[in-house]
Amino acid sequence: MIGSNSRFPSQGRDWPELAEELQQRRQAQGDMTWDSLRNLKASYNGGAEVSKIGWDAYTMFSGDNLIYSSTLYPSLESIGDDVIAMALEMLNAPEGATGTITTGGTESILLAVRTALNWARATRPVPGKAEIILPSNAHASFTKAAELMGITDIRVPIRNYHADVQAMADAVTENTIMIVGSAHAYPFGHVDDITALGSLCEKHNTWLHVDSCVGGFFLPFAVDLGHPVPSFDFSVANVCSMSADLHKYGYTPRGASVMLLRDQAWSQYQGFHFSAWETGVFNTQTISGSRPAGAIAAAWAVMNFLGFDGYRKLVEATLAAKDSMVNALATVDGLELCGTPHGGLIAFRGVDGLDMFAVREGMTANGWQTGVTVDPPGFQMILNAHSGAIVEPFLDEITSVIEQVRSGAIIAASGDISYGV
């Protein structure tokens, strides 16, 4: 039991024994296998070869720490610069743009909010408490950022699964320092009208952040394939910063995202500098201190292994799987696709009184893990290039689960509607 003082072994144990115990614990607890085709909740999978390259590169640099790159590991500077340069190019950033590799989407978002706040303090101080305006479906980490930085977050209800730009415009005050759009948002997978949000920001001299944590490494390839995706990146003039996760559809191991800035002059608002300290100057461009170098080497390796063409092929296969899933589930009474999602994440709501919590529990009991939506009640799926293979079994299973929910054989019991832990 955690909290007991009797668990730290006085003598060490051998690795083979420990490895076996770790494996046994996984099995005993019924952990989901991350790359299971039934893991539709939290798996971004570019295939076994891509994963292996990521892990091998990660292992090569696993002892190194990016915080010491300028003194101990200078190669990491250029490796990281390559990753940022590729991401900037992919997202149509202009000359003079820059970026930072972070440990994940939440850190990228915290960093963007901090940068915008410092930019506002320096260039257009507000009379009251700073505010950020965001659509209600923007990621929860913006609220975490606001809480940490003493900012008010104003979440404006979405309309038809998208940011309601007019309602966001109505919410702007003299204290607004930042407006947020998603490309795409997590709950339903829609890209907001970033162009309209850009005009709003221009009018009010306010920072525009586009959260592309899920879509950043997917949508550019969908656009290239001719899929209809509204303009969402730095090609929209007033986008100041973007977050895009390498460890999602970038298919790299966990612990890597990028936060990109249109103008490298704004880096001055991002960095943390502290010198009144016994060990000298402490300078970081991130929220984290130590950063896993392995994640950066892995991102570099995976991006160079796949190339633009490799990503495009994975996105093409994912979009084909998405079409088959959408068409298959369109035949099921009681389910309705939420809007017209732009990327590889799709969500379905219940109609005609179908209890979607019970449906999700029935699917979970049968080994299918999906995400959840509560307003409206439904489920969410993150699809990958291989997801075409699960369309039929998923359809069969959900058809049978829905019959059981309707007959009362399955009722919602656990009320588990959580995103994470």
Ligand SMILES: Cc1ncc(COP(=O)(O)O)c(C=O)c1O
């Ligand atoms: C749209 C969006 N933004 C940000 C995040 C946060 O990313 P992370 O979990 O890597 O911190 C997520 C996570 O799913 C997300 O979907």
